Amino acid sequence: MQKVVILGGGVGGTIVANQVARQMGTELKHGDIEITVISESHDHVYQPMFLYLAFDQVVPSEAKKPERDILDRHVKLVEATADRIDRDAKAIVMADGTTIDYDYLVIATGSRPSPEQIDGLPEGGHIFYTEEGAIKLRQALHDFDGGRIVVTVGVPHKCPVAPLEFTFMVQEWAHSRGIGDKTEVVYTYPIGRLHSLEPVAKWAGPVFEERHIESHIFFNPEKVDPTQKTITSLEGETLNYDLLVAIPPHTGQDVIGRSKLGDGGNWVPTNRHTLRMEGSQNIFVLGDATNLPISKAGSTAHFEADIVAANLINLLRGGLGSMQYDGKVFCFIETGMKTATYITFDYTTPPNPPAPTEMIHLYKLAYNRMYWLTPAGLL
Amino acid sequence: MADEVKIVDARGSFCPGPLMELIKGIRQEPVGTVLEVWSSDSGSAKDIPEWVRRAGHELIQNIEEAGIYKVQVKKTR
Numbered sequence: 001m002q003k004v005v006i007l008g009g010g011v012g013g014t015i016v017a018n019q020v021a022r023q024m025g026t027e028l029k030h031g032d033i034e035i036t037v038i039s040e041s042h043d044h045v046y047q048p049m050f051l052y053l054a055f056d057q058v059v060p061s062e063a064k065k066p067e068r069d070i071l072d073r074h075v076k077l078v079e080a081t082a083d084r085i086d087r088d089a090k091a092i093v094m095a096d097g098t099t100i101d102y103d104y105l106v107i108a109t110g111s112r113p114s115p116e117q118i119d120g121l122p123e124g125g126h127i128f129y130t131e132e133g134a135i136k137l138r139q140a141l142h143d144f145d146g147g148r149i150v151v152t153v154g155v156p157h158k159c160p161v162a163p164l165e166f167t168f169m170v171q172e173w174a175h176s177r178g179i180g181d182k183t184e185v186v187y188t189y190p191i192g193r194l195h196s197l198e199p200v201a202k203w204a205g206p207v208f209e210e211r212h213i214e215s216h217i218f219f220n221p222e223k224v225d226p227t228q229k230t231i232t233s234l235e236g237e238t239l240n241y242d243l244l245v246a247i248p249p250h251t252g253q254d255v256i257g258r259s260k261l262g263d264g265g266n267w268v269p270t271n272r273h274t275l276r277m278e279g280s281q282n283i284f285v286l287g288d289a290t291n292l293p294i295s296k297a298g299s300t301a302h303f304e305a306d307i308v309a310a311n312l313i314n315l316l317r318g319g320l321g322s323m324q325y326d327g328k329v330f331c332f333i334e335t336g337m338k339t340a341t342y343i344t345f346d347y348t349t350p351p352n353p354p355a356p357t358e359m360i361h362l363y364k365l366a367y368n369r370m371y372w373l374t375p376a377g378l379l
Numbered sequence: 380m381a382d383e384v385k386i387v388d389a390r391g392s393f394c395p396g397p398l399m400e401l402i403k404g405i406r407q408e409p410v411g412t413v414l415e416v417w418s419s420d421s422g423s424a425k426d427i428p429e430w431v432r433r434a435g436h437e438l439i440q441n442i443e444e445a446g447i448y449k450v451q452v453k454k455t456r
Contacts, residue, residue: 294394
């Protein structure tokens with residue numbers, strides 16, 4: 001029997017499990033192969049909903065379902081914490097000391113927000129990248145009666161369009177609440193333009209001007225003073241705020257560090273085309289867990305998962321598993337409460353976003369409900 | 380540590396892009412580390428040195444080899 005272990009029950013890991021299970025149903029039923037997903041979370045969470053949760057447009061239960069309900073019934077699910085990956089033994093050592101052997105391993109452990117990397121941020125600012133953080137921000141916005149909202153962005157972060165989306169949405173939200181005249185929206189960004197994608201940055205400039213959104217570029221948040229309500233960048237600039245909303249820096253998961261497989265940020269060195277861990281033939285890495293210089297986003301994990309699943313199926317049937325990932329990413333961008341655009345790009349093709357429309361926004365809202373077809377391996 | 384050069388291969392990176400990859404690398408490495416960013420974007424030859432100056436790090440090298448822009452930076456703080 002050949003054993004496939006998938007470490008992580010997020011979008012990437014779940015897609016791989018379901019696609020392999022669907023296409024190798026006969027081998028699974030005959031016991032020729034075994035697929036195991038290890039996830040320390042009972043629920044599968046659709047994290048983009050947290051943006052809407054902060055604006056009280058959805059509630060947490062709309063963002064999650066039990067992972068067991070999404071996985072193919074022939075896939076084993078282990079709901080427990082992994083302590084480390086033991087490459088020599090080809091096994092996952094679990095926190096309770098038990099081991100789970102693999103012939104092929106997929107590392108799909110994702111990333112985690114690390115607001116603690118910026119002094120004072122956990123006490124002085126809000127984040128919407130976790131359910132708990134989005135609920136706190138929902139209350140803070142509910143209680144907000146005008147003032148200076150500063151949106152700041154740490155590095156690296158997942159969902160690179162979320163900072164712009166939140167900025168546009170909060171500006172429109174303030175106007176819709178009748179406090180637009182006494183609300184300033186301030187946006188900071190780590191590099192020398194408004195977004196890493198040049199066409200998006202060029203498009204955002206005039207929109208910021210039209211909506212009177214103040215911007216500060218080359219601003220990498222370094223410390224927050226919750227008493228004085230100020231944030232200071234490592235470039236030496238200090239801004240006042242009444243409400244601070246941070247897209248926090250992220251790190252890879254601690255299990256990568258404990259396994260000594262990552263770099264200084266717990267990101268796993270990964271071949272950008274084969275998606276195999278550098279120096280390994282039987283370990284694949286996808287999604288936020290990689291060290292690849294591409295967007296940390298569910299979309300990236302989705303396109304990578306298609307390749308990893310195809311290669312696993314091929315390898316399990318005696319092939320070489322030589323399909324390659326081209327760097328494809330697709331993301332919607334909310335440009336306010338009623339319009340949106342999208343970007344798509346790969347390693348060689350730059351993005352070229354179309355003009356925002358209401359139709360794209362409506363499709364994004366529809367996708368938020370259709371998302372569950374994606375980890376099921378259907379969309 | 381000062382002699383070790385860590386390569387940040389950001390070729391083909393439209394998002395987050397080479398400068399953001401450098402900032403990520405600098406944040407997670409100790410003071411004294413030398414990082415060399417590889418970029419396929421000619422803009423990197425200009426925007427990376429500008430950020431390095433603002434952030435107070437040291438620009439060691441800024442060259443182009445066969446269409447790849449290679450910018451070497453030492454983390455100094």
